[in-house]
Amino acid sequence: MPTNFLVPPPAIRESSGEYLAENGISQLAISETQKFGHVTFFWNGNRSGKFDDKTETYIEIPSDVLPFEERPWMKAAEITDTLLTELKTEKYRYARLNYANGDMVGHTGVRDAAILAVECVDLELGRLMKFVQKAQGILMVTADHGNADEMYDHKKDGSLATDSTGKFKPKTSHTLNQVPFAIYAPGVEGLQLNPEIEKPGLGNLAATTFNLLGYQAPDDYLQSLLKF
Amino acid sequence: MTDWNLKKLSSFPGVKGPVITCVMDGIGLGKEDESDAVFLARTPNLDWLKQNALYTHLNAHGIAVGMPSNGDMGNSEVGHNALGAGRIYDQGAKLVQNAVDDGSLFTSDAWKKCTEKVRASSQPLHFIGLLSDGNVHSHINHLKAMLQKADSEGVEKARIHILTDGRDVPETSALEYINDLESLLSALRDKGRDYWIASGGGRMKVTMDRYEAEWAMVELGWKTHVRGEGRPFASAKEAVETFRAEEPGISDQNLPAFVIVDEKNQPRGPILDGAAVIFFNFRGDRSIEITQAFEDEDFAAFDRSPRPDVLFAGMM
Numbered sequence: 001m002p003t004n005f006l007v008p009p010p011a012i013r014e015s016s017g018e019y020l021a022e023n024g025i026s027q028l029a030i031s032e033t034q035k036f037g038h039v040t041f042f043w044n045g046n047r048s049g050k051f052d053d054k055t056e057t058y059i060e061i062p063s064d065v066l067p068f069e070e071r072p073w074m075k076a077a078e079i080t081d082t083l084l085t086e087l088k089t090e091k092y093r094y095a096r097l098n099y100a101n102g103d104m105v106g107h108t109g110v111r112d113a114a115i116l117a118v119e120c121v122d123l124e125l126g127r128l129m130k131f132v133q134k135a136q137g138i139l140m141v142t143a144d145h146g147n148a149d150e151m152y153d154h155k156k157d158g159s160l161a162t163d164s165t166g167k168f169k170p171k172t173s174h175t176l177n178q179v180p181f182a183i184y185a186p187g188v189e190g191l192q193l194n195p196e197i198e199k200p201g202l203g204n205l206a207a208t209t210f211n212l213l214g215y216q217a218p219d220d221y222l223q224s225l226l227k228f
Numbered sequence: 229m230t231d232w233n234l235k236k237l238s239s240f241p242g243v244k245g246p247v248i249t250c251v252m253d254g255i256g257l258g259k260e261d262e263s264d265a266v267f268l269a270r271t272p273n274l275d276w277l278k279q280n281a282l283y284t285h286l287n288a289h290g291i292a293v294g295m296p297s298n299g300d301m302g303n304s305e306v307g308h309n310a311l312g313a314g315r316i317y318d319q320g321a322k323l324v325q326n327a328v329d330d331g332s333l334f335t336s337d338a339w340k341k342c343t344e345k346v347r348a349s350s351q352p353l354h355f356i357g358l359l360s361d362g363n364v365h366s367h368i369n370h371l372k373a374m375l376q377k378a379d380s381e382g383v384e385k386a387r388i389h390i391l392t393d394g395r396d397v398p399e400t401s402a403l404e405y406i407n408d409l410e411s412l413l414s415a416l417r418d419k420g421r422d423y424w425i426a427s428g429g430g431r432m433k434v435t436m437d438r439y440e441a442e443w444a445m446v447e448l449g450w451k452t453h454v455r456g457e458g459r460p461f462a463s464a465k466e467a468v469e470t471f472r473a474e475e476p477g478i479s480d481q482n483l484p485a486f487v488i489v490d491e492k493n494q495p496r497g498p499i500l501d502g503a504a505v506i507f508f509n510f511r512g513d514r515s516i517e518i519t520q521a522f523e524d525e526d527f528a529a530f531d532r533s534p535r536p537d538v539l540f541a542g543m544m
Binding site: 173181 | 248257270327332541
């Protein structure tokens with residue numbers, strides 16, 4: 001934060017991480033350098049540091065410093081390696097991680113590298129699913145926004161735009177698209193999505209997390225995606 | 229007082245193993261066409277989850293994450309804010325627009341201190357930031373509003389150090405924004421003001437590093453904006469056109485650093501003692517390092533000397 005600022009930032013209070021810390025529910029946050037701040041600082045409501053050193057662990061895997069279209073796998077495998085090593089200690093009730101590939105490679109505008117980036121993430125999802133099945137845990141999978149889902153510019157009618165030579169025009173920005181959300185809970189019976197939520201969004205994930213941990217969400221949180 | 233005590237759910241006790249949230253950054257649901265790398269990728273695990281797990285789609289842009297409108301893309305910062313907070317807060321883009329609209333930006337202590345400082349020192353009011361309407365890190369309209377207000381408050385000199393975007397907006401759109409800014413500066417100069425673009429470069433090359441991934445970008449920014457050292461051009465337009473001719477297809481985000489010089493070939497806007505500097509990006513991650521370079525007394529990332537004695541303010 002700059003010492004002097006023209007506009008005060010949003011005052012985000014009582015984030016899910018703080019609730020977990022206050023209730024002694026152990027947490028792990030992990031990503032590579034490019035997204036480490038997102039699973040810690042931004043996740044915690046633009047707040048630096050931990051709420052509780054005793055129950056929280058934050059791990060940063062150093063990112064490569066090079067054009068990511070040359071290494072679309074980035075550090076996804078290393079993130080999974082470290083995450084699984086930590087989770088096998090059975091120290092943690094909750095873990096959050098971020099695979100940066102779809103976004104960082106998406107920003108390069110190189111479609112074929114982005115395809116590989118997405119495939120790398122999927123490969124890691126498989127490892128997480130295998131672990132969760134064995135550990136009798138639950139895995140939620142989602143995304144923070146779109147990017148790799150549109151690697152070329154579209155025209156207003158939805159068709160692809162081309163340059164003067166007839167080539168598709170690379171698109172490097174984020175998108176306005178929805179993101180997937182899945183709950184993988186092997187062996188758990190009776191979980192169901194709440195069909196009454198009309199426009200589910202990212203803000204509904206935290207309440208869902210509390211539910212999956214066996215708790216009610218705080219009253220002022222957006223609704224859980226699950227119905228109980 | 230916050231009641232921190234979480235109550236147990238009566239109908240679900242939780243599971244033996246851990247609960248894990250996996251964020252697949254930037255992996256959305258596209259049009260399933262030739263541009264859709266998520267669709268084109270071979271993803272047996274995600275495909276399995278779609279078929280067999282509890283599965284739905286989530287909104288991750290616009291109002292659903294606290295942006296001003298549903299025409300605004302989401303980004304990783306507001307997305308992770310929403311994921312972690314479980315509620316939606318108005319985000320930077322919206323808060324800054326509100327503060328411009330209701331004038332509270334211009335009654336802030338930081339704005340008053342900056343304008344008072346340069347009126348007293350006769351040094352320029354410098355602006356550094358991303359020049360586009362992407363509304364992810366910044367918006368050109370905020371810059372234009374500040375320049376107009378500076379003029380109306382009697383600030384004689386202003387210098388703008390522009391970072392070209394090509395990432396939150398189309399890849400080669402920089403000249404649209406440069407032309408837009410130049411026409412305002414030209415109008416203000418016609419009124420007798422001394423307002424110029426002074427330096428710049430692509431956002432992935434100059435100044436906007438984050439998470440200490442590449443401090444050399446910030447060092448280059450310091451050299452370019454503060455010292456006025458770098459490849460000279462008569463205008464930002466000339467710089468962009470020259471770089472594009474030299475490397476056809478270069479994206480705005482990767483344009484090299486450039487310095488604008490006057491008729492005598494002197495840099496238009498080195499940042500000197502007595503100046504005030506406003507970094508007008510509202511998003512935090514890529515603002516932190518340049519802020520440290522201006523503000524921190526103990527600073528080891530690169531040699532800043534001679535470090536000018538300036539008043540620095542961030543947008544947020």
